[in-house]
Amino acid sequence: MAGCSIANYASGCEVFERLQRSLRVDWRDYVALVAFEYDAREHPFAVLAGIILSQNTSDRNSIRAYLQLREMVGVSPEAVLSAPEDRLIEAIRPAGLARQKARALREAARRILEAGGEKVLLEMPWRELREFLLSIPGVGKKTADVFLQLVRKAPVFAVDTHAARIAKRWGLVGEKAGYDETSRALLEFFGPERSENAHRLLIALGRTYCRARNPRCDVCPLRDICPYPRGCSTGRNDGGEG
Missing domain, CATH: 1.10.340.30 (Hypothetical protein; domain 2)
Known part of the structure; x- marks a missing residue:
């Protein structure tokens, strides 16, 4: 886990609970969940x-x-x-x-x-x-x-483009981290009991706030604890996009 990390400010459980309160995850928006529910x-x-x-x-x-x-x-x-x-x-x-x-x-x-x-x-x-x-x-x-x-319900963490981007911005892994390293870091951070739901929440976070271009840091539900984009040198992120 990288030194400049969201884990400096909150546990995986705390981040998970905040994301659950802030984001809407509807099974009808995810093909894997549609297939799971129907068939x-x-x-x-x-x-x-x-x-x-x-x-x-x-x-x-x-x-x-x-x-x-x-x-x-x-x-x-x-x-x-x-x-x-x-x-x-x-x-x-x-x-x-x-x-x-x-x-x-x-x-x-x-x-x-x-x-x-x-x-x-x-x-x-x-x-x-x-x-x-x-x-x-x-x-x-x-x-x-x-x-x-x-x-x-296996203890694994699936990493898509949203999860990879967020793990790097959170400082859980370095910029050059590959799939396996990122998967292990996210599994360790959230815990295996939360991995499946955390995966969906990261997709929702990436789609809504932590976008690849023009991330909406000023209104992100994690803006006060996320080290991106300012880094740890300034302490907690106060919500600016500077």
Whole structure:
């Protein structure tokens, strides 16, 4: 953990509680949560499919694609594998990169069925499952960790662009930190019991206040304890953007 850090001023629990009070997180705005609410009880594969669709696009687009996949093809691995390729591509077109994502969905479905079906997503030890998921072309660390956080409640922290940016601005990691270092730092800061909800809160914080360009530091709910953009040399941030 970097020396100039939000942790100098507040614990992860305190930051988490403040974010919960200040930010709106609606499950209908996140494709992974939409898939989880609609289909995870019957088809845990559906959540993985939704996360794959979310790669390199907005949740709005990936939710549209997921709902079309659900209606036009189905969200079980069997349905994805048996659907004509052109129909699968058309269903997920709103998510962008439709051919690439269709290949990833088919490969994930094939690997999961070969491994014993969807039950492996629920029964395989989570560390082993993470390695299995990472072996599937088109499934990276963030995709695997979002699935593990949400479906298996595993002690991991998924890092997207918002989480990476915020962790650096908070001083939890250095500017050159990679995925693994950032994931460990956020998991340590928030604690595994809060990791899944904290992940959503960081997305909401990044979208609303801690934006890549023109961050709204003056109205951020953490403006008095965040070391960005002034740094620790001036003590607590008084809310200015200077």
